[in-house]
Amino acid sequence: MTSLLDLGILKSFDFIFPMLLVWAFVFALLQKTKLIGEAININAIIATAFAFMVLLSPTVIDLINFMIPWFAIAIIFFVLMVLLFMIMGVKEVTAYKESSIQWVLIAVGILIVVAAFGKVLGQSLLDQGAQVGTVIEGQDNTASGGFQQNIYATLFNPKVLGLLVVFAIVVFAIALLSG
Numbered sequence: 001m002t003s004l005l006d007l008g009i010l011k012s013f014d015f016i017f018p019m020l021l022v023w024a025f026v027f028a029l030l031q032k033t034k035l036i037g038e039a040i041n042i043n044a045i046i047a048t049a050f051a052f053m054v055l056l057s058p059t060v061i062d063l064i065n066f067m068i069p070w071f072a073i074a075i076i077f078f079v080l081m082v083l084l085f086m087i088m089g090v091k092e093v094t095a096y097k098e099s100s101i102q103w104v105l106i107a108v109g110i111l112i113v114v115a116a117f118g119k120v121l122g123q124s125l126l127d128q129g130a131q132v133g134t135v136i137e138g139q140d141n142t143a144s145g146g147f148q149q150n151i152y153a154t155l156f157n158p159k160v161l162g163l164l165v166v167f168a169i170v171v172f173a174i175a176l177l178s179g
Helices: 008-013 016-033 040-055 058-087 099-128 147-155 158-178
Strands: none
Touching: 016 040, 016 058, 040 058, 058 099, 099 147
């Protein structure tokens, strides 16, 4: 049944936004760094070539389509946090210049990129690799056919959860002893 809010037709155009994003990113990078020169026409041609090369790989299009919403959510979250600090009375927000905030932003970006690679390439890499695993009685098997099932079984394995608890204790101990 078709409705007024049916946006299924937009799936046919999912390659356009990654292409435009790559064009804008490459063009801005070339203009900012002046790597080729200051000629806008040459920079636009090179950016167009990069954008059309993205069209050749459905994997890159899927990666970009997965990352865009997550980066948008992260940007909105950080902007709202800055607004919250300004509402609370901070006159000038220079938090982005502190190294700890920069590392958090880098970590969030790396996490989004790793999640995108896992989502887009995970199952295909699992199918190519050897299906070898150890089955422990009463626990989930990490040698199953599904990538998401394997990630879930690995992350919620009692040994991994125990390691995370020990790691958290060590981090808090170091923070409290050094502070």
